[in-house]
Amino acid sequence: MPVRPRSSRAAALLLAAAVAVTTAAGTAGALDHGPRPAAPAALDGVWRMDGYGTVAVVEDGGRKLRTYETTGVSCLPGALTAARTDPSGPFRQDGEAALTVTPQGRGTARLAFGDNVGHRTLHRIPALPSGCRNAPAPDADPRAVFDTFWQTYAENYPFFAARHIDWNAVRDRYRPRITAATGKPELFRILSQMIEPLHDGHTGLVDPDDPAGFFSGHRQDTVIPDATARARIDKAVAESVAKAGAGSTGVQRSWAGGQITYAELPGRTGFLRITSFLHYGQGNDYDADKAALHTALDEVFTAARTTGPDALRGLVLDLRLNGGGSDRLALDVAERLTARPYTAYLKHARNDARDPRRFTPAEPVRVAPHDGPVYTGPLTVLTGRLTMSAGETLTQALLQRGPKLTLIGENTQGLFSDRLMRTLPNGWQFWLPNEEFLSAKDGRTTYDGTGIAPDVRAPVFAEEDLTTGKDPALTKALELLRAGKR
Secondary structure (H helix, E strand, C coil): CCCCECCECCECCCECCCECCCCHHHHCCCCCCCCCCCCHHHHCEEEEECCCCEEEEEECCCCEEEEEEEECCEEEEEEEEEECCCCCCCEECCCCCCEEEEEEECCEEEEEECCCCCEEEEEEECCCCCCCCCCCCCCCCHHHHHHHHHHHHHHHCCCCCCCCCCHHHHHHHHHHHCCCCCCHHHHHHHHHHHHHHHCCCCCEEECCCCCCCEEECCCCCCCCCCHHHHHHHHHHHHHHHHHHCCCCCCCEEEEHHHCEEEEEECCCEEEEEECCECCCCCCCCHHHHHHHHHHHHHHHCCHHHHCCCCCCCEEEEECCCCCCECHHHHHHHHCCCCCCCEEEEEEEEECCCCCCCCECCCEEEEECCCCCCCCCCCEEEEECCCCCCHHHHHHHHHCCCCCCCEEEECCCCCCCCCEEEEECCCCCEEEEECEEEEECCCCCCCCCCCCCCCCEECCCCCHHHHHHCCCHHHHHHHHHHHCCCC
16 A cells, blocks of 8 residues: 655555655645754754654754664664755755754754654754664674664554553563574564564564565554555446446546546536555655646646536545555645635654653644635545555544535544654664654544544445445445535
């Protein structure tokens, strides 16, 4: 299921990839970035991030930035190495969106990611922890690999209690099995076994040098569709939409290689389907993805469809196969569906190595109406267990929309946190969640694990429906919209 897990642009549940670097421009409209950057040289030095187990080093007169991944037992170079030619501009890496670091005074700074939302707080520290510049080595001691893996989860994972896992007991069970002579296949099997009971789709492990060396968690009731199954689902949805639009002369369009589609159905009802929030074009380019999404949204939400006698009377937003990606792009969709600003959700990260109940201050993430045509009419949103990550944060954001929407289908997957991407001493990569996305309504509720429940339950991609050409969720959505219910 392709996603951009905010702190990386990997395929969640399928493939791990490099950490993404992102821009302050992405959070503009959601958050105030505060003071303008000071002189670039003022950034030079070592900075420890609240939460995330990260240390950042800025050098060369504020032109270079790189990160280090730290725990109480380890420190390794991180995947983020960014630079800027303009000493007052953003940092960039390998075509990713940009990143800004803004001094706040009193030894603090604010780091902002552009395909993400919120910011991270940095505190100046005297020096880089010892040993941080040692690069991973394939022949690293398996015991050090195990200890780094276990410790990273111990210090950052927020959901052990919710998932009924005693992480200390996991260490006591598996650590004695690891020796200096433990082979890579056995080590990989043990690390995978340690996290499999979490049933968490934002956990995983990969050996980049071994095609068979891949593990990713998922909720017990979920089967991740392969390419053949996805194609079958796509075909079934297209046929259902065509059947619903029989006799209609409305517009049917697609963008981003079919990841965004729109159809106009009878009764001036729109059907907008979005299956991811990344990789809309060639390469790994967030700015190109943003441009592609806005091109599609501009063509869907025209003045004629949003105001006047020919405006849409209802809209179905289909997120049932949305594997996620950029939260910032997800909020760009929410901003086309409101005429008033509101708080989408609050976000915080675990911030205590010993206490999983302590977090960074919860930061409100805002939705600001798009500067142009917006649709404010009746809205139904189709969701299911394959609605994941940024597909879920969009769903969560829309819960606060006025007028109220109707969710139809099944619970979403329950994966909201950014994925914290890490490297082990032997070069393997792994990932885990370390954040909670809190309800804007009460500032406490999270939907991690269980997902967001629908208002109206309907089967989603059941085998019988795929075989017989039925789409109960879409049928129900159209019934409610045409009956004037929401």
